[in-house]
Amino acid sequence: MIFSTDFLLVHGREPVLYPKERSVPRMEKRRCTTCPAASKYIVAFSNLSVSIAGKKLLSSVNGIAKPGQLLAIMGPSGSGKTTLLNALSGRTPLDNQSSLQIAGLPLDKRHRRRIGYVTQHDVFFADLTLRQTLKYTSELRLPDFFTDEERKLNVDRIVQVLELEKCLDTAMGGGMKRGLSGGERKRASIACELLTDPPVMLLDEPTSGLDSTAALGLIRCLKEYAKHEQKTVILSIHQPSSQIFHLFDKLLLLHGGQSVYFGPAKEIVEHFSLVGLPIQVHYNPADVIMDYLKGSSEASDRLLRYWKSSKGVGESKEKEFKFDSTDPAGIPLLSTQTSETWSFVPPLQTPEKPSLWCSDNSTCFCDNVQQNEINVLVESEALPIKCSEEGDSGRSSWSDSQSHGDNSSNCHSHSSLLTSYDNKWPTSFWTQFKVLTRRNFLEAKPRMLSKLNWIQTIGLGLMAGFLWLQLERKEETISDIQGWMFFSTTYWMLFALFGALASFPGEQEVVNKERISGAYRLSAYYSAKMVGELPLVMTMPALYYFISYPMMGFHNVSTFLLLLCYLLLNSIVAQSAGLFIGALCMDFQASTTVSALYTLAMQLFGGFLATKVPPWLQWARSLSMIHYAFQSMQMVEFSGGPLIRCASENSRFSSCNQKENGTIPYHLIIEASGNPILPLEVNTVILFLFLLIFRVLGYIVLRYYRTPR
Numbered sequence: 001m002i003f004s005t006d007f008l009l010v011h012g013r014e015p016v017l018y019p020k021e022r023s024v025p026r027m028e029k030r031r032c033t034t035c036p037a038a039s040k041y042i043v044a045f046s047n048l049s050v051s052i053a054g055k056k057l058l059s060s061v062n063g064i065a066k067p068g069q070l071l072a073i074m075g076p077s078g079s080g081k082t083t084l085l086n087a088l089s090g091r092t093p094l095d096n097q098s099s100l101q102i103a104g105l106p107l108d109k110r111h112r113r114r115i116g117y118v119t120q121h122d123v124f125f126a127d128l129t130l131r132q133t134l135k136y137t138s139e140l141r142l143p144d145f146f147t148d149e150e151r152k153l154n155v156d157r158i159v160q161v162l163e164l165e166k167c168l169d170t171a172m173g174g175g176m177k178r179g180l181s182g183g184e185r186k187r188a189s190i191a192c193e194l195l196t197d198p199p200v201m202l203l204d205e206p207t208s209g210l211d212s213t214a215a216l217g218l219i220r221c222l223k224e225y226a227k228h229e230q231k232t233v234i235l236s237i238h239q240p241s242s243q244i245f246h247l248f249d250k251l252l253l254l255h256g257g258q259s260v261y262f263g264p265a266k267e268i269v270e271h272f273s274l275v276g277l278p279i280q281v282h283y284n285p286a287d288v289i290m291d292y293l294k295g296s297s298e299a300s301d302r303l304l305r306y307w308k309s310s311k312g313v314g315e316s317k318e319k320e321f322k323f324d325s326t327d328p329a330g331i332p333l334l335s336t337q338t339s340e341t342w343s344f345v346p347p348l349q350t351p352e353k354p355s356l357w358c359s360d361n362s363t364c365f366c367d368n369v370q371q372n373e374i375n376v377l378v379e380s381e382a383l384p385i386k387c388s389e390e391g392d393s394g395r396s397s398w399s400d401s402q403s404h405g406d407n408s409s410n411c412h413s414h415s416s417l418l419t420s421y422d423n424k425w426p427t428s429f430w431t432q433f434k435v436l437t438r439r440n441f442l443e444a445k446p447r448m449l450s451k452l453n454w455i456q457t458i459g460l461g462l463m464a465g466f467l468w469l470q471l472e473r474k475e476e477t478i479s480d481i482q483g484w485m486f487f488s489t490t491y492w493m494l495f496a497l498f499g500a501l502a503s504f505p506g507e508q509e510v511v512n513k514e515r516i517s518g519a520y521r522l523s524a525y526y527s528a529k530m531v532g533e534l535p536l537v538m539t540m541p542a543l544y545y546f547i548s549y550p551m552m553g554f555h556n557v558s559t560f561l562l563l564l565c566y567l568l569l570n571s572i573v574a575q576s577a578g579l580f581i582g583a584l585c586m587d588f589q590a591s592t593t594v595s596a597l598y599t600l601a602m603q604l605f606g607g608f609l610a611t612k613v614p615p616w617l618q619w620a621r622s623l624s625m626i627h628y629a630f631q632s633m634q635m636v637e638f639s640g641g642p643l644i645r646c647a648s649e650n651s652r653f654s655s656c657n658q659k660e661n662g663t664i665p666y667h668l669i670i671e672a673s674g675n676p677i678l679p680l681e682v683n684t685v686i687l688f689l690f691l692l693i694f695r696v697l698g699y700i701v702l703r704y705y706r707t708p709r
């Protein structure tokens, strides 16, 4: 694997990410973010506890992760590694006494969105290729001021670093669909997060499913990334190889939701021997540690007791966990006395938030500094950052950390980087809508316009066409014409509704992940879904109609087009109902049960199967979308084409018995089926109301009931 040097170029030394004159576009002088000092994303947690449903999953875990370092969380299965990462990412609520600070401030929504989180379970749209996935991620999650070329360059470099070039055009796969291998999917997940240049990266078991060489390559890559780009990297890992273990800077050992060690990884052997649990020189420390933790309870009890008695910070090494409340910015800082003494703000203290102001020419200054000279404490040295008056270099903060000698650009990069994230969303509603519409279309196309669907629709169109071939316009064929209309409306209602249901569970996993990371507004996603899938929802019913209706009997263009409109409107309403039920139930089995009940009821009250509805049940008819679509189609068909001729004998229409060779007006045909007639316009408005209500309800459910955590 090629790592290290290339990595530096990812967001690199070239002015690619934050180009000149584009750092803070059209910005008024305004409060935009915290001081650069606070932008050093140190993750500090103390007394961190998590309980779910009364069960304590984590208990008083302490630790600190600094930019430039790799913190590994190890522990047996079920020890709480994922729970801790979820807590650090803000996805799991913390117990009251817990303290979690990022960049010196309690974790809020804005910081939460600056954390890249690669979860254990990779979720992607199975049908999109890796190239499309990365392209859309960069379009959604990089601020609007990036050009297409810059985005592409960015993607290309990350792809190169993570060695994903060969599989760029492979489908992501997942579920039943074959696609990227497990290792490639994992690297693809990491690539998606890296694209956004997060200052803090959390990775849950990034090496699972990788062979030992690939795993080592990946951890090396993360180490380089942390070191050279000054990022804070925290990962959980099950049982690393010895080579991987020695790459860790800090180690947090968990057992049963409690920490049994936190400190430099290289000191773990010494720590275990102090506890009376020796680790032989030639053994892999990770293996032995896990053996102790998974073995007899005596070893883990001893570790826990020792750790608690030393107040959780390794007093055996004369280290102390000092709280320094004098730091004005409230930022966890490394003491200058010894690199092994940590200090950070006490739990529950909310430090005053320093503020950085950025003017429209990208000049930044702090409220509490009152000048352009800002001191940033990096490790133990104070680093002056001069905010120049003009928007010059526009380098990325990644390269700045590499070139401490030239700090003039730091403010610009910080300002552009942080202000774009200080806005609630990285991109505008319009960008999100455009990108999501395209992505939705591409994602849904293989599913909705699959080869099987084409075959099924053409076959069904021909079958219906031959069954109702060239029907004469006479009283005896009324029920056949109605049969074609009823069959067509119900079939396409079921097709659209169940199609929408089937798309929901898989899609929601990806959308929830993206919503948690703050990639876009729900409203943008929801409206894009409506628009992106619209042509797809209409294609199959239109094809069926183009085949079967002319075979049954074409009369004139206006009737032909109007009938098509009602068939399509009916399908779109059904899709909206499917989206609403899918959002409400989420569980596929529950949603199919609810949908089956609803669609069967709609068919029964549709106006064709039952002509005599008991008075106390007539209200149910008004809830059936089929009823309105079917009635509208009858009105168009029986009034638009040649009028239906009366039967020569024993006509059931009284008007026919009064004269020979008479015709039957459309309203008598509809009334004969026992349904009250509403004007065509009213039927149409009601169908649109169904559409609107289902879509609004779907949105409300996703917004308030299905808020992802």
Ligand SMILES: Nc1ncnc2c1ncn2[C@@H]1O[C@H](COP(=O)(O)OP(=O)(O)OP(=O)(O)O)[C@@H](O)[C@H]1O
Binding pocket: 052, 053, 055, 057, 075, 076, 077, 078, 079, 080, 081, 082, 083, 084, 238
């Ligand atoms: N929502 C929940 N409700 C109840 N218990 C939970 C919940 N989530 C996790 N747990 C429990 O919390 C414990 C820690 O789970 P967690 O997934 O954090 O472990 P882990 O160390 O990441 O395990 P692994 O290495 O197997 O992924 C487990 O015993 C698990 O069963």
